[in-house]
Amino acid sequence: MDVRLTLDEVYQLTTETLTALGASDDNAAAVADVITAAERDDCKSHGLFRLPGYSIALKNGRIDGKSIPEINDLAPAVVQIDAKGGFAPLALKVGRAPLAEKARSQGIAAMPVINSHHFAALWFEVEALAADGLVAFAFVNSRSFVAPAGGSKPLFGTNPMSFGWPRKGKPPLVFDQASSASARGEIMIHKRDGKSIPEGWAVDADGNPTTDPEAGLAGAQLPFGGYKGSAIALMVELMAAGLPRNHLAFEAAADDPGDGGPSKGGELLMAMDPSRFVGDGDADASLDHVEPLFERILGQGGTRLPSDRRYEARKRTPAEGIKIPQKLHDDILAMQDSA
Amino acid sequence: MDVRLTLDEVYQLTTETLTALGASDDNAAAVADVITAAERDDCKSHGLFRLPGYSIALKNGRIDGKSIPEINDLAPAVVQIDAKGGFAPLALKVGRAPLAEKARSQGIAAMPVINSHHFAALWFEVEALAADGLVAFAFVNSRSFVAPAGGSKPLFGTNPMSFGWPRKGKPPLVFDQASSASARGEIMIHKRDGKSIPEGWAVDADGNPTTDPEAGLAGAQLPFGGYKGSAIALMVELMAAGLPRNHLAFEAAADDPGDGGPSKGGELLMAMDPSRFVGDGDADASLDHVEPLFERILGQGGTRLPSDRRYEARKRTPAEGIKIPQKLHDDILAMQDSA
Numbered sequence: 001m002d003v004r005l006t007l008d009e010v011y012q013l014t015t016e017t018l019t020a021l022g023a024s025d026d027n028a029a030a031v032a033d034v035i036t037a038a039e040r041d042d043c044k045s046h047g048l049f050r051l052p053g054y055s056i057a058l059k060n061g062r063i064d065g066k067s068i069p070e071i072n073d074l075a076p077a078v079v080q081i082d083a084k085g086g087f088a089p090l091a092l093k094v095g096r097a098p099l100a101e102k103a104r105s106q107g108i109a110a111m112p113v114i115n116s117h118h119f120a121a122l123w124f125e126v127e128a129l130a131a132d133g134l135v136a137f138a139f140v141n142s143r144s145f146v147a148p149a150g151g152s153k154p155l156f157g158t159n160p161m162s163f164g165w166p167r168k169g170k171p172p173l174v175f176d177q178a179s180s181a182s183a184r185g186e187i188m189i190h191k192r193d194g195k196s197i198p199e200g201w202a203v204d205a206d207g208n209p210t211t212d213p214e215a216g217l218a219g220a221q222l223p224f225g226g227y228k229g230s231a232i233a234l235m236v237e238l239m240a241a242g243l244p245r246n247h248l249a250f251e252a253a254a255d256d257p258g259d260g261g262p263s264k265g266g267e268l269l270m271a272m273d274p275s276r277f278v279g280d281g282d283a284d285a286s287l288d289h290v291e292p293l294f295e296r297i298l299g300q301g302g303t304r305l306p307s308d309r310r311y312e313a314r315k316r317t318p319a320e321g322i323k324i325p326q327k328l329h330d331d332i333l334a335m336q337d338s339a
Numbered sequence: 340m341d342v343r344l345t346l347d348e349v350y351q352l353t354t355e356t357l358t359a360l361g362a363s364d365d366n367a368a369a370v371a372d373v374i375t376a377a378e379r380d381d382c383k384s385h386g387l388f389r390l391p392g393y394s395i396a397l398k399n400g401r402i403d404g405k406s407i408p409e410i411n412d413l414a415p416a417v418v419q420i421d422a423k424g425g426f427a428p429l430a431l432k433v434g435r436a437p438l439a440e441k442a443r444s445q446g447i448a449a450m451p452v453i454n455s456h457h458f459a460a461l462w463f464e465v466e467a468l469a470a471d472g473l474v475a476f477a478f479v480n481s482r483s484f485v486a487p488a489g490g491s492k493p494l495f496g497t498n499p500m501s502f503g504w505p506r507k508g509k510p511p512l513v514f515d516q517a518s519s520a521s522a523r524g525e526i527m528i529h530k531r532d533g534k535s536i537p538e539g540w541a542v543d544a545d546g547n548p549t550t551d552p553e554a555g556l557a558g559a560q561l562p563f564g565g566y567k568g569s570a571i572a573l574m575v576e577l578m579a580a581g582l583p584r585n586h587l588a589f590e591a592a593a594d595d596p597g598d599g600g601p602s603k604g605g606e607l608l609m610a611m612d613p614s615r616f617v618g619d620g621d622a623d624a625s626l627d628h629v630e631p632l633f634e635r636i637l638g639q640g641g642t643r644l645p646s647d648r649r650y651e652a653r654k655r656t657p658a659e660g661i662k663i664p665q666k667l668h669d670d671i672l673a674m675q676d677s678a
Contacts, residue, residue, distance in 0.1 A: 075446030075615035077416045107414030108609070110447045112616050135582060151639030155632075163574045165581065175570040225564020231514040231645050232571070234636075235502045242504065242629040243474060243616040250635060270447070270609075276414035277451050277582040290581040293494075296589060297573075300490035302546070306570050 002323040010322065011036040014051055017332055020339040021058040023065030023087075030089035034120040039322045042313035045185030046121040048324050048332065053119060054087065055335040057261025063087060063117050069094045077106040080244070083116030088267060091116050092125045099271050103134050107276035111269040112244030118142070119262035122162035123176035123307070125269060130164030130172030133283065135272040138162040138176075139239035141246075143253040143263045146180045147220040149230035152207030154220040157249035157265075158184050159236035166274070168287050173294065175306035179233035180221040187213045187221070192325075239268045341662040349661065350375045353390055356671055359678040360397040362404030362426075369428035373459040378661045381652035384524060385460040387663050387671065392458060393426065394674040396600025402426060402456050408433045416445040419583070422455030427606060430455050431464045438610050442473050446615035450608040451583030457481070458601035461501035462515035462646070464608060469503030469511030472622065474611040477501040477515075478578035480585075482592040482602050485519045486559035488569035491546025493559040496588035496604075497523065498575035505613070507626050512633065514645035518572035520563045526552045578607045 005013065014032035019025065031054060038046035057063040067086025071094065074080050079098045083091035095111050102109035122138040129136035142157030160183075162176035178184075182201045190197050191213035202216025203209055210216050223229035241248045246266025247255065256263045275283035297303050344352065353371035358364065370393060377385035396402040406425025410433065413419050418437045422430035434450050441448035461477040468475035481496030501515035521540045529536045530552035541555025542548055549555050562568035580587045585605025586594065595602045614622035636642050 072618060074618065075612075076444070077448070078446035078615050080616070080618065105415070106445055107417035108447055108449045109416070110611065110616070135577070148636045148639060148642050150641035150643070151636070152641075153639055155635055155639070163570070165577050173573075175574070177567045177570060224567045228516050228563045228568070231502075231516060234512075234632075234645070235514070237632065238474070238504050238629060242625060243611060243613055245617050245625045245628055248629065248632050250632070272449065272582060273414075274582055276417050277419070277449070278584050279411060279413065279419065286581060286584045289584055290577060290587065293573075293576065293587050293589070296494055297487045297490065300487065300492055300494070302489040302491070303487050304489065306566075306573070 001326040003326055003329040004321050004323050006321045007036055007040050007318055010039045010048060013048070013332060017051060017055055017336050018058065018065065020336045021055050021065065022339075023058060027065050027067065027087055027090050030093045031087055031120075033093070034089045034124050037124055038121050040314055040317045041310035042317065042322075043121055043310065045183055045189060047322075048328060049185065049189075050119050052328075052331050052335055053260045053262060055332070056259045057117065059335070059338065060257070060259055060261070062257065062259065062261060071095065071098055077102055077109040079109070079111050081111060081113045083113060085115050086117070087262070088113065088116040088118040089120055092267070092269075095269070096125065096128060099269060100129060100132055100134060103271035104273045104276075108270065108272045111271075113267040113269070114244050114246055115264070116266060117262040118265055118267060121176060122160050123164070123174045123310070126162040126164035126176065127172055127174045127307075129269075129271050130166045130174060133166045133273070135166065135274060136164040137270040138267065139236045140267045141237045141240040141249050141252070141265055142184075143256055144249040145184055145221045146223055146233055147203065148234070149223060149227040152203055152220060154253070155250060156223070156233040156237055157252070158221065159233045159240070159249070161232070161236050165290075166287060167291070168284060171307065171311055173305055173307055177224075179223055179229055179236055181224045181229075182221070184221065187216055191217065240266055244268055340665040342665055342668040343660050343662050345660045346375055346379055346657060349378045349387060352387070352671060356390060356394055356675050357397065357404065359675045360394050360404065361678075362397060366404050366406065366426055366429045369432045370426055370459075372432070373428045373463050376463055377460055379653055379656045380649035381656065381661075382460055382649065384522065386661075387667060389458050391667075391670050391674060392600045394671070395598050396456065398674070398677065399596070399598055399600070401596065401598065401600060410434065410437055416441055416448040418448070418450050420450060420452045422452060424454050425456070426601075427452065427455040427457040428459055431606075431608075434608070435464065435467060438608060439468060439471055439473060442610035443612045443615075447609065447611045450610075452606040452608070453583055453585055454603075455605060456601040457604055457606060460515060461499055462503070462513045462649070465501040465503035465515070466511055466513045468608070468610050469505045469513060472505050472613070474505065474613060475503040476609040477606065478575045479606045480576045480579040480588050480591070480604055482595055483588040484523060484560050485562055485572055486542060486546075487573070488562060488566035491542050491559060493592075494589060495562070495572040495576055496591070497560070498572045498579070498588070500571070500575050504629075505626060506630070507623060510646070510650055512644055512646055518562050518568055518575055519560045520568070521560065523560065526555055526560070530556065579605055583607055
């Protein structure tokens with residue numbers, strides 16, 4: 001059985017739950033922005049599905065719900081955000097303007113985030129930067145869930161990366177994809193719904209291929225695309241945890257209390273101003289130049305641009321609202337009552 | 340039958356051939372550096388195998404072998420190299436120091452390359468930057484060979500990207516991988532040997548999956564890892580041809596005379612100084628921090644680090660020399676005589 005909610009109700013349910021558990025208004029609003037956007041875009045695995053995890057980590061005192069992120073200017077083109085042990089969304093929100101300013105003044109800029117707890121969709125930040133006319137990347141690692149190509153034990157996080165490209169008069173082109181064959185949340189949803197997972201998503205604890213979501217969660221997820229996807233997972237680990245010197249996925253795993261909340265870790269964003277990459281400074285000309293590529297992708301039929309499905313959902317949900325399972329709604333209300 | 344050459348002979352054969360066909364000493368030396376390094380590392384597909392293509396394009400006057408690359412300072416963190424219609428290797432060589440200088444002074448920097456003709460391995464530049472203590476990326480597109488996920492017609496280039504990470508007292512970790520499921524040459528070799536190609540490498544001209552190499556060559560190659568690899572191919576296209584405003588793969592295809600030489604296009608490099616990404620400025624501490632990750636990858640067994648096979652070859656070839664087919668050697672000498 002499902003509960004239907006408007007997007008305003010999604011936002012309100014999130015802020016009420018997090019503030020009841022001690023989060024500051026700023027932290028609650030930043031998390032609610034991301035969860036509401038995920039529900040709006042039908043990205044269920046980053047929507048209200050995550051709220052019990054955020055809530056438990058707050059309740060346990062593991063995450064500082066009153067954190068005030070600190071902005072550290074490390075270099076002309078590098079701004080570090082210290083999340084001070086809080087949720088990632090507020091740190092990212094605080095860092096967005098300084099990152100964009102540096103990208104415009106220097107041409108390219110980077111934003112390492114430290115001491116944060118990440119759980120959210122990456123496309124949210126990348127889309128915001130790209131909507132502001134910047135090309136953007138985000139890299140995040142997580143706890144060890146994914147075996148390197150040829151191996152059988154969890155080592156890498158699911159390690160998503162996101163890329164955004166601005167378009168004139170249209171929402172940006174954005175992708176946000178795990179380096180694992182599937183998002184961990186997708187396997188969790190298959191388990192919840194009693195469904196098998198496709199081959200190639202995971203191996204069991206003995207390293208054997210499995211279609212049982214529970215066995216896969218107990219074993220190791222696999223990278224997408226074999227050794228090439230494994231190299232991408234390694235790159236994401238080095239960008240998110242190496243350059244900013246955050247927890248590697250295996251350190252985050254060792255540090256994790258298993259409460260279902262986000263693990264401690266970091267993130268790295270990069271932003272580029274297209275006007276600073278060409279001699280004539282004409283960003284519009286560069287953006288116009290690549291539009292025929294998008295037309296040719298769609299012209300083949302059977303194809304889509306990476307963000308199209310999200311943008312389609314975004315047209316429907318503000319009027320139709322969204323649905324979540326009754327049990328998830330009950331769990332969230334129980335978290336509020338437990339405060 | 341094979342011809343055995345020392346690495347010095349590889350270098351000399353390359354410079355003599357290119358200068359005989361009108362290349363300047365600087366251009367010939369830059370190409371010879373890359374070809375010799377590829378032979379040294381047993382990367383045959385970027386070694387002397389490419390010299391006839393470079394030579395033909397010089398002979399046809401399509402590439403300016405006397406080009407003098409121009410350095411354009413576009414922003415505090417962006418340096419553009421205009422290859423002036425010449426080969427990519429000299430442009431990249433000329434740009435390396437200014438890119439590294441900007442990465443150190445700004446924290447992160449980018450180098451768009453325009454008006455170049457690319458044929459070389461990407462790891463060569465990325466490894467040089469990483470050996471100099473910088474984290475580095477390179478993106479290059481090529482002519483249309485690869486269909487977007489769900490599509491059936493060539494659109495993207497094979498679109499390699501390369502990533503390098505510096506290591507203390509060890510050669511850098513570097514990967515350099517195409518966004519296609521296989522190298523085009525691999526499909527040609529399957530055709531020659533009368534073998535089927537694995538599923539997932541190509542579709543036929545009607546867009547149907549095929550294991551027939553001839554049908555695959557007439558159709559389109561597929562990206563690695565399904566829609567995720569397709570997104571990577573698109574990202575590479577936008578980084579290499581979008582930001583610097585170079586030929587997209589379908590424009591390079593339309594512009595290509597089919598002479599077997601490198602197509603006109605561009606490239607984008609990025610470099611980051613790890614000391615500028617942490618508050619204490621201690622790059623060594625960041626590099627030390629990630630070494631246990633590499634140990635754990637190798638500790639699983641059945642695994643390897645992306646650059647290990649090249650570094651193994653590098654131990655052998657300075658003493659043993661390398662081998663190329665007699666026919667390739669004859670073809671190269673014939674190119675010299677035709678000058």
